[in-house]
Amino acid sequence: MSAALEARGVALSFGETPALRGADLIVETGEIVAVMGPSGSGKSTLLHCLAGILVPDAGEIHALGRRIDNLNEAERSELRRDRFGFVFQFGQLVPELTAEENVALPLLLGGVRREPALRRAREWFGRLGIDGLERRRSGELSGGQAQRVALARGLVGEPAVLFADEPTGALDSFTGEQVMDLLVDSARRQGATVVLVTHEARVAAYADREIMVRDGRVTSPAVAS
Amino acid sequence: MIRLGLRLAVTGGRAAIARLALVGGAVALGVALLLAVFAGINAVQSQNLRYAWLNSAVTEAATGTEAADAAGWALREDYFAGRRMARVDVAVTGPDSPVPPGMTRLPAPGEYYVSPALASLLASTPADQLGDRFPGRQVGVIGDAGLASPDSLIAVVGRTPQEVAGIIGATKITRIVSVSPQDCSGCYVGVGSDGITLILSVVAAALLFPLLMFIGTATRLAAARREQRFAAMRLVGATPRQITLIATVESTLAAAAGTLLGFALFPLLRLGLDRITFTGERFFLGDLSLTWFNVLLVGAGVPLGAAVAARAALRRVRITPLGVARRVTPRPPRAWRLLPVAAGLCELAWFIDRRPRTTNGQTEAYLGGIFLTMIGLVVAGPYLTMAGSRVLARLARRPATLIAGRRLADDPRAGFRAVSGLMLALFVTSVATGVITSIVAYRGETPVGTATYDNLSIGWYPDHGGKLPAADTPIPAGLTTTPGVRDVLVVRYQGIVGNLPTGAIGCADLTRHPDLGQCPPGAQVGAVYADLSRPDFGSDVYEASPMTLAQLPSLPVNSFVVLTDGSRAALEHSRTLLESTFPDGRFPSTENEWRSDFARTLVQFQRLADVVIVASLVIAGCSLAVSLAGGINERKRPFALLRLTGVRLAELRRVITLESAVPLLAVSAVAIAAGFTAAALFLRSQLDYDLKPPGLSYYVLVGLGLAVSLGLIASTMPLLRRVTGPQQARND
Amino acid sequence: MSVPLTLLGLLERQPSHGYDLKRDYDLWFGHGRALPFGQVYSTLARLARDGKVVMDEVTPGEGPERKRYVITDRGATEVDTWLTEPVAPEPHQQTVLFAKVVLALMLDRPAEEYLDTQRRAHLARMRELTEAKRTGGLVEGLLADHGLFHLEADLRWIDTTSARLDALRAQVKP
Known part of the structure; x- marks a missing residue:
């Protein structure tokens, strides 16, 4: 196995407040890794750095065989669009668009024409058990439905890495498990690497292994044992 | 991507639609205004060009076709009922004479052409008041091509070559001048189009500025939601360029729609515009038109400008994939923000005693200073707002005061934005009112009851080519007996004696009319100006003349001064009589007529200033309303939660009121002070006048403006109640 | 049982x-x-x-x-x-683990590591149960859930304890 993601001594501060103080991590290709830690430990910031959303103040980040912390904003955007998928806690769907347009959004942004993009998006509604909701707006979806739409959007581009930040955080435990089941199944079927940030042990139990982030550092094994 | 942008723009919910509509509306107003200004500038230039042929005496400027037979030509200024009239006496010498525009031929002796406006006056006025001035009969009407304005009073009178040659200022011409007076140095008939273009530009800027502020306010409507939406798109990989493109599509859509609407509004504005007589004469509606260049410039430039502005705005609020959650509190505004205002006022102060010589230099100096002050106020606004909020927080006793104070102190820019338009409006109002009130106070329209301004005088000035009538020239028969004529005085020409005026009159004549200036005690003969006018300020007493009473009857006549009751019949009858008796010299006029040009211009400016004031107040009010409503909408959740936790609605109302009223009052005070200071400095520098306190209408206007603003603040209260209902507190 | x-x-x-x-x-x-x-x-x-x-x-x-x-x-x-009748709500205290933590602190041993090891063990077991749940039927799933929720409760105790280790150290080693 080769590393899909690697962080070396990543440090990042928000103003005076340090969020990461030298985090190291290796995620192998195809692995599902849960990033755990108490609130404020820096686990979300670590995910944001790994995904090229934030740029670390120090340290290096390698993703899919290339260094990404020195890419510019547009290059990182393209990386996110073409190689990564995202499922966040909430507020990630564009309210003005229908569910299928939301799912097709990464494809549209990537230059896929409207019709083929929507066709590919619609395939996911059946796979994730949300068929019939294609034309709904995000305001008309329940929390679980919205999260499945978000999952579909995260996977529609067949990403190499799926980043999930508290994907079940706004859901009850039953609905949350359904979403997690779908997430893990789909990711495995696509062979996608998954980085899953959660503070819930039961969500982390879906992963192959977990790493602990505390005070901006990775404390439990950063490498698969 | 553009399709996606369009899709987002039109499905963005009510707030986005409102934003589109408001921006579009403001752009429409701005576009209509810009078009009106362009049309106005074009009209001024067209009108000026229409004056060209009246300058035909300036033969070296003539470019038209050469006629074989030179024509006699004498242009003089005449008046009727306070309106200026151009009279050209022409003499045909052969079949191929030069022909002015609007006519097919020059009138033969005994014939005359008149403009349509003069024709209708001739038809409705007794001949002894107007028609008798023109020898012969009317043979035609001058076509529009020969008129500066539909209201122009022009007479082209045919005379014999000998008659014309005797008229003061007569020449012979073979060509008609067709170049605009602004391109011809000797052509004095016309309007100062440069100055008027400049004034129009200033008016446009004074209106466009608040409009731009309004567009800025409207663009920020529901900005938080828009940023959230953009953040979501950035997360899934939209590049900054793509976000910019989408945002640009939205604002360009609004701007394009607004531009179309603006072009639709323009014809309406144009109908009103032809009634505003900046140049003193109404425009032909056809002259108020746009060139293709204007249309292209506005039609393509405004949407393009909007696109550029959207790009610039997004560059400032760079949207990260994580949205605005991690936004740090902006740095508080610093005291340097007061510098530009100070610089603007200092610039104006510097020009006291250093008035630039040229009109252009003056306009640049003064308008530059005033604009710098205006921009400075916008820059200083956030600092002033913060200063106000600090005072508020210090005085805080109630939670409402504390919340309002903290919020203002946290983001004074946002607090100021709501009232910025109003501040500008108040500044413009104060400057305009201060300047105009003072000018009117010093030399405005005729002071009521000054009978001397209605004295009609006809004078001869040897040093300007006039030939003095002989000493025994009688007062024209029937003049003294004309109804409404109180007396006719004869001023004799005493020649140049030291620095004294050239006229002389017996002191007894003056004593009979206490409203005239008087001789010094003991003098027999006073040294006077031909029209018996006095300086605007200073002594009512003339100096004594070295002439004796006995010498007077032997001196040539310098002028006849007809004292009238000011009635039109008396004035025009006397004038007609004098003109037919002395057909070769300058025509008689009254002091009022001399002054009326300036007075009329001033009235025009005052009216223009009123338009600017009212319009900018209205725009400012809209700005305030939009930003208040937007602010409440943006914060409905925190407010709803506060209400759930037991904060009474009255307390929230107090928060809203305080956080808009405090900046409102703080910046209003500063804007008014800066406005009057700028006005005072301008008056002192340009005219050496003192600032006069403004009239009642100013207080009414400012009071009304503030009252309407406070009313607008109050009017958002029902919105506050509605949007802070418990349903808003739920998580979604 | x-x-x-x-x-x-x-x-x-x-x-x-x-x-x-x-x-x-x-x-x-x-x-x-x-x-x-x-x-x-x-x-x-x-x-x-x-x-x-x-x-x-x-x-x-x-x-x-x-x-x-x-x-x-x-x-x-x-x-x-x-x-x-409800089952007597016995607190399922991790008495052994608790004793280990207290003793480790008293003896200046790495209590945090013990807790981490325990957490890993718990999570490993939770992964097994989750896998069983995902591959098994409803009954297996419900049984696995029962175990998962209990293990999760233990884990929370472990998390809380590790967050308070310093305070606890101060108490056991005055």
Whole structure:
């Protein structure tokens, strides 16, 4: 196995407040890794750095065989669009668009024409058990439905890495498990690497292994044992 | 991507639609205004060009076709009922004479052409008041091509070559001048189009500025939601360029729609515009038109400008994939923000005693200073707002005061934005009112009851080519007996004696009319100006003349001064009589007529200033309303939660009121002070006048403006109640 | 898990042979720990002695399983009481772990590491259970959930304790 993601001594501060103080991590290709830690430990910031959303103040980040912390904003955007998928806690769907347009959004942004993009998006509604909701707006979806739409959007581009930040955080435990089941199944079927940030042990139990982030550092094994 | 942008723009919910509509509306107003200004500038230039042929005496400027037979030509200024009239006496010498525009031929002796406006006056006025001035009969009407304005009073009178040659200022011409007076140095008939273009530009800027502020306010409507939406798109990989493109599509859509609407509004504005007589004469509606260049410039430039502005705005609020959650509190505004205002006022102060010589230099100096002050106020606004909020927080006793104070102190820019338009409006109002009130106070329209301004005088000035009538020239028969004529005085020409005026009159004549200036005690003969006018300020007493009473009857006549009751019949009858008796010299006029040009211009400016004031107040009010409503909408959740936790609605109302009223009052005070200071400095520098306190209408206007603003603040209260209902507190 | 009460409960469905009872018990409640026949019969004997079950009839000539057990009114009452009354809310304190943590702190040993090791062990077990749940049926899933929720509760205790280790150290080592 080769590393899909690697962080070396990543440090990042928000103003005076340090969020990461030298985090190291290796995620192998195809692995599902849960990033755990108490609130404020820096686990979300670590995910944001790994995904090229934030740029670390120090340290290096390698993703899919290339260094990404020195890419510019547009290059990182393209990386996110073409190689990564995202499922966040909430507020990630564009309210003005229908569910299928939301799912097709990464494809549209990537230059896929409207019709083929929507066709590919619609395939996911059946796979994730949300068929019939294609034309709904995000305001008309329940929390679980919205999260499945978000999952579909995260996977529609067949990403190499799926980043999930508290994907079940706004859901009850039953609905949350359904979403997690779908997430893990789909990711495995696509062979996608998954980085899953959660503070819930039961969500982390879906992963192959977990790493602990505390005070901006990775404390439990950063490498698969 | 553009399709996606369009899709987002039109499905963005009510707030986005409102934003589109408001921006579009403001752009429409701005576009209509810009078009009106362009049309106005074009009209001024067209009108000026229409004056060209009246300058035909300036033969070296003539470019038209050469006629074989030179024509006699004498242009003089005449008046009727306070309106200026151009009279050209022409003499045909052969079949191929030069022909002015609007006519097919020059009138033969005994014939005359008149403009349509003069024709209708001739038809409705007794001949002894107007028609008798023109020898012969009317043979035609001058076509529009020969008129500066539909209201122009022009007479082209045919005379014999000998008659014309005797008229003061007569020449012979073979060509008609067709170049605009602004391109011809000797052509004095016309309007100062440069100055008027400049004034129009200033008016446009004074209106466009608040409009731009309004567009800025409207663009920020529901900005938080828009940023959230953009953040979501950035997360899934939209590049900054793509976000910019989408945002640009939205604002360009609004701007394009607004531009179309603006072009639709323009014809309406144009109908009103032809009634505003900046140049003193109404425009032909056809002259108020746009060139293709204007249309292209506005039609393509405004949407393009909007696109550029959207790009610039997004560059400032760079949207990260994580949205605005991690936004740090902006740095508080610093005291340097007061510098530009100070610089603007200092610039104006510097020009006291250093008035630039040229009109252009003056306009640049003064308008530059005033604009710098205006921009400075916008820059200083956030600092002033913060200063106000600090005072508020210090005085805080109630939670409402504390919340309002903290919020203002946290983001004074946002607090100021709501009232910025109003501040500008108040500044413009104060400057305009201060300047105009003072000018009117010093030399405005005729002071009521000054009978001397209605004295009609006809004078001869040897040093300007006039030939003095002989000493025994009688007062024209029937003049003294004309109804409404109180007396006719004869001023004799005493020649140049030291620095004294050239006229002389017996002191007894003056004593009979206490409203005239008087001789010094003991003098027999006073040294006077031909029209018996006095300086605007200073002594009512003339100096004594070295002439004796006995010498007077032997001196040539310098002028006849007809004292009238000011009635039109008396004035025009006397004038007609004098003109037919002395057909070769300058025509008689009254002091009022001399002054009326300036007075009329001033009235025009005052009216223009009123338009600017009212319009900018209205725009400012809209700005305030939009930003208040937007602010409440943006914060409905925190407010709803506060209400759930037991904060009474009255307390929230107090928060809203305080956080808009405090900046409102703080910046209003500063804007008014800066406005009057700028006005005072301008008056002192340009005219050496003192600032006069403004009239009642100013207080009414400012009071009304503030009252309407406070009313607008109050009017958002029902919105506050509605949007802070418990349903808003739920998580979604 | 009370074997006598569980057997009584199974009997309340219908009179059963001892063999059926054992099979049902193993199916629903055994999970890797089959109930020995001996224990079934000794328990049933004790229940009969206490008058909670009776032997219904003896069908001759049909192999060793001729006795069918029937619940009595007394037995049924006991089952009813057991089901209705809540289980004493015993705090499932990790007494052993707690003792380890306290001792480690007293002896200046790395208590945090012990907790981390324990967390990993718990999470590893939770992963197994999650996998079992994902691959198994409803019953396995519900059983796995039961374990998962308990393990999760333990983990929360572990998290809270690691967050308070410094305070605890101050108390045990004044």
